[in-house]
Amino acid sequence: MNFCNECGGPILFGPVDGDHAPRHVCTRCGYIHYLNPKIVCGCLAIWHDQVLLCRRAIEPRAGFWTLPAGFMENGETTLEGAVRETREEARADIEVEGLYCLFNIPHINQVYMMFKGTLIAGRHAAGDETLETGLYREDQIPWHDLAFPVVRKTLKHYFEDRITGSFPFRMIDLRHPIP
Amino acid sequence: MNFCNECGGPILFGPVDGDHAPRHVCTRCGYIHYLNPKIVCGCLAIWHDQVLLCRRAIEPRAGFWTLPAGFMENGETTLEGAVRETREEARADIEVEGLYCLFNIPHINQVYMMFKGTLIAGRHAAGDETLETGLYREDQIPWHDLAFPVVRKTLKHYFEDRITGSFPFRMIDLRHPIP
Numbered sequence: 001m002n003f004c005n006e007c008g009g010p011i012l013f014g015p016v017d018g019d020h021a022p023r024h025v026c027t028r029c030g031y032i033h034y035l036n037p038k039i040v041c042g043c044l045a046i047w048h049d050q051v052l053l054c055r056r057a058i059e060p061r062a063g064f065w066t067l068p069a070g071f072m073e074n075g076e077t078t079l080e081g082a083v084r085e086t087r088e089e090a091r092a093d094i095e096v097e098g099l100y101c102l103f104n105i106p107h108i109n110q111v112y113m114m115f116k117g118t119l120i121a122g123r124h125a126a127g128d129e130t131l132e133t134g135l136y137r138e139d140q141i142p143w144h145d146l147a148f149p150v151v152r153k154t155l156k157h158y159f160e161d162r163i164t165g166s167f168p169f170r171m172i173d174l175r176h177p178i179p
Numbered sequence: 180m181n182f183c184n185e186c187g188g189p190i191l192f193g194p195v196d197g198d199h200a201p202r203h204v205c206t207r208c209g210y211i212h213y214l215n216p217k218i219v220c221g222c223l224a225i226w227h228d229q230v231l232l233c234r235r236a237i238e239p240r241a242g243f244w245t246l247p248a249g250f251m252e253n254g255e256t257t258l259e260g261a262v263r264e265t266r267e268e269a270r271a272d273i274e275v276e277g278l279y280c281l282f283n284i285p286h287i288n289q290v291y292m293m294f295k296g297t298l299i300a301g302r303h304a305a306g307d308e309t310l311e312t313g314l315y316r317e318d319q320i321p322w323h324d325l326a327f328p329v330v331r332k333t334l335k336h337y338f339e340d341r342i343t344g345s346f347p348f349r350m351i352d353l354r355h356p357i358p
Contacts, residue, residue: 001184003183003185005190018307021252036217037218039216039218071215073216078290098350099281106259107254169278171257171258
């Protein structure tokens with residue numbers, strides 16, 4: 001951050017009276033620019049014994065497989081964001097049961113929220129940011145070609161939980177370096 | 180948003196190729212500035228049959244009662260943010276049991292995450308942004324002087340759940356106008 005969004009003045013990163021952390025402060029108008037984590041919303045869409053995966057057409061991790069997910073937008077709920085991203089990336093509709101996994105990823109300033117639900121009518125197709133979509137059984141998952149640790153973790157929990165048929169909400173911290 | 184954080188050039192709000200929504204785009208360097216919801220983390224701290232409340236020293240809603248909560252910071256988890264805010268606003272430590280209520284508040288672009296736990300040693304005191312702190316039984320809660328709908332909803336759910344002794348995780352949408 002080099003310039004102030006408000007007045008265009010130069011930004012200095014430094015201490016602020018009464019604050020515990022240094023901030024980006026405008027040297028002209030004094031505006032304090034806070035940087036906060038972003039929410040990524042997505043869906044684990046189930047169709048019988050299969051899960052819906054997307055192969056990424058864009059960086060980061062182009063060519064690798066992911067669950068449909070993306071940055072939550074202003075003006076929507078976390079669920080609405082997850083449903084929108086699933087439509088955009090996988091041309092798929094989902095009947096959502098609820099929030100399944102929440103991941104804190106502090107080294108990249110992200111909070112992932114993965115909802116679980118049923119793919120409607122088994123329909124899916126590649127969206128603009130996707131090379132291809134597919135439905136995968138557990139023994140068909142491309143474990144070595146998954147895009148992000150958060151995808152692997154969500155799938156692992158799902159296949160474990162499926163043994164008991166109970167899918168409790170989980171909060172998980174993913175810290176760098178990933179063990 | 181008037182000026183680009185990167186180059187200081189003027190920003191135009193308008194359509195972007197391949198995007199479903201208009202964005203803030205720099206007319207000089209082309210940088211696209213996305214605006215995303217912020218996470219507010221806080222704690223419902225319990226001490227025997229009482230809950231910990233703070234009277235706000237700052238706007239918005241100065242003078243009204245709230246649960247200790249504030250904006251999540253980069254580099255922390257949602258739980259770390261909730262614990263930090265509880266220390267800052269109520270000089271209180273809490274043994275957290277888990278996430279209790281998640282509120283989507285799309286008209287103000289916020290997601291609230293309220294954790295539930297036990298106040299340690301019953302200790303609390305006003306922090307810099309707080310006029311006073313207090314422990315309140317259900318029949319002592321200042322219902323007409325609560326700062327935000329999210330505070331009322333969290334307290335209502337807690338006192339309802341306390342009847343059964345079961346405190347399930349809840350996701351709640353708060354939309355404007357609040358009914």
